[in-house]
Amino acid sequence: MTPEIPRPHRDDVLIAATSTLVGLLLWSLGVHSTGTGGTGYRHHLPVWAALVPMLATGGMELLRRTAPNVTLVVGTLAVVADQFTVGSxxxxxxxxxxxxxxxxxxxxSMARxxxxxxxxxxxxxxxxxxxxxRSPQALMIGVLTGIVSFAPALTGATLRNHREAAEAARLRAEQTALLAEMDRTQAVAAERARMARELHDMVANHLSAIAIHSTAALSIDSPATSREALGVIRENSVQGLAEMRRLIGLLREAGAGQEAAPVPSLDGLEALLERARANGTASGLDFVLHDARRRAAPLPAPVELAAYRIVQESLTNALKHAAAGTVAVRVAREDGLLTVAVDSPYGDRPGPRAPGSGAGLVGMHERADLLGGRFTAGPRGPVWQVRAELPAEDGAVPE
Structure with a gap:
């Protein structure tokens, strides 16, 4: 297949037509680059011979963008041939x-x-x-040579460098904008995941207790049991509503640039277990806390919150699924690590149960991973074990 000849650019057609017409006009008026009188090799050729290199150069103007190498070669030969005529x-x-x-x-490479x-x-x-x-007039020949060849080449190189610099700046700006958009998308996704974990961990505990006790109230025909269940349901609904209001307030204050409300810490574990005891009585569950932390150095705030939420979600899962028995919560700090362990009785249990989705385990795993810690959960014999190891030093917590 023969290669397709590129079509001339519209501006090149205009330049070629205008230049050729001006050249023909100057020739018809007898305006040449050298005089027609005198003797010399220039006048061995007829006057019309100057039209040949002029028309060849005009034709090359059509290809000045699409075939610059060819146009330069033909143009150089034409301007040399023009020196043997009266000139144009x-x-x-x-x-x-x-x-x-x-x-x-x-x-x-040619531009360089x-x-x-x-x-x-x-x-x-x-x-x-x-x-x-050996005449000062010879300098004029060098000046003309520079004007005809060096000056346009230098001008073109300067323009090309500016264009390439502008293109590079545009590409950098596009890449910066793309990276900023990627960062924004990742930040939004991370914030949505964080909000989902917070919402799940705060509300799931109360809703699980409400589901269990409402089921018990419906299945057991006893006024005393129903009254007790309704009391627990009311308490958990009020506490859940308060937690929801706290989360909404935290989001509004953070969005307005205000100081965020205080987040739960491990100092609230006793109160957390008290609520779990009240909610787990109907299922035959008891809850104990073994706190072996050293109080000397405070924990980083993200670690405090993650540990608290892991214990909270583990207690919620115990209320949903654990068999009757004792749920043991252990918290210890040593060798730069905060260890959280929750052991629940594992097996079939009588009475009402709340459904589970598995989102709690995913959320606990994500909390540990975000802090560079480790998390495991699963059955071991008659016990469901939850283990989390979190960095307890400020420098070890990822930003």
Whole structure:
């Protein structure tokens, strides 16, 4: 298949047509780059011979963008041939444009070489003409050579460098905007995941107790049992509503740039277990706390919150699924780690149970991973074990 010839650019067609018409007009008026009188090799050819290189150069203007290498070669041959005729100013002017276009639209290697090459040619021509003619007028030949070749090449190189710098700046701006958008998306996703964990951990405990005691009240035909269950349901609904209001207030205050409300800490574990005891009485559950932390150094706030939520979710799961018995919560701090362990009786249990979705285990695992800790949960014999190891030093907690 023959290669498709690229169509000339619209601006190149306009430049070629205008330059050729101006050249023809100057020729018809007898305006040449050299006089027609006198003797010399220029006048061995007829006057119309100046039209040949001029028309060739005008034709090359059509391809100044699409084939800059070809146009430069043909234009150079044409401007050299023009020196053997009476000469055309249009040919020389169009050659300067072809030199400029070769640098701007040509390959990067050509854009680098042409300014250096034309600069050297200008210097060599100046020195050679001075040595040959030994006249100050020889400097004019060097100046004209520089104007025709070196000046357009240097101008083209300057413009190309500016364009490449602008393009590089545009690409950097696009990449920066893309990275910023990716960071924003990741931040939104992380914040949504954090809110989902907080909402689940705060409300699931109360809703599980409400579900268990409402089921008991419906299944056991006893006024005393129903009254006790309704009391527990009311207490958990009020506490759950308070937790929801606290979360909503925290989000509003954080969105308004205000100081966030205090978050739960491990100092509230006793109160957390008291509520669990009240909710677990109907299921035959008891809850004990073994706190072996050293009180000397405070824990990082994210670690305090994560540990509290892991214990809270573990107690919620025990209320939902644990068999009758004792749920043991152990908290210890040593060797730069905070260890949280919750052991629940594992097995079939009588009475009402609340359904589970598995989101709690996922949330606990995510909390430990975000802090660079470890989390495990699963049955071991008659006990369901939850273990979390979290960094207890400020420098060890990821930002």
């Amino acid at each position: 100013i249009a040919t020389v002017v169009m050659f300067t444009d072809l030199m400029y276009a070769a640098v701007v639209y040509g390959k990067p 070489r042409l300014p250096v090459t034309t600069g050297l040619i200008t210097v060599v021509v100046t020195i050679a003409t001075l040595a040959w003619l």
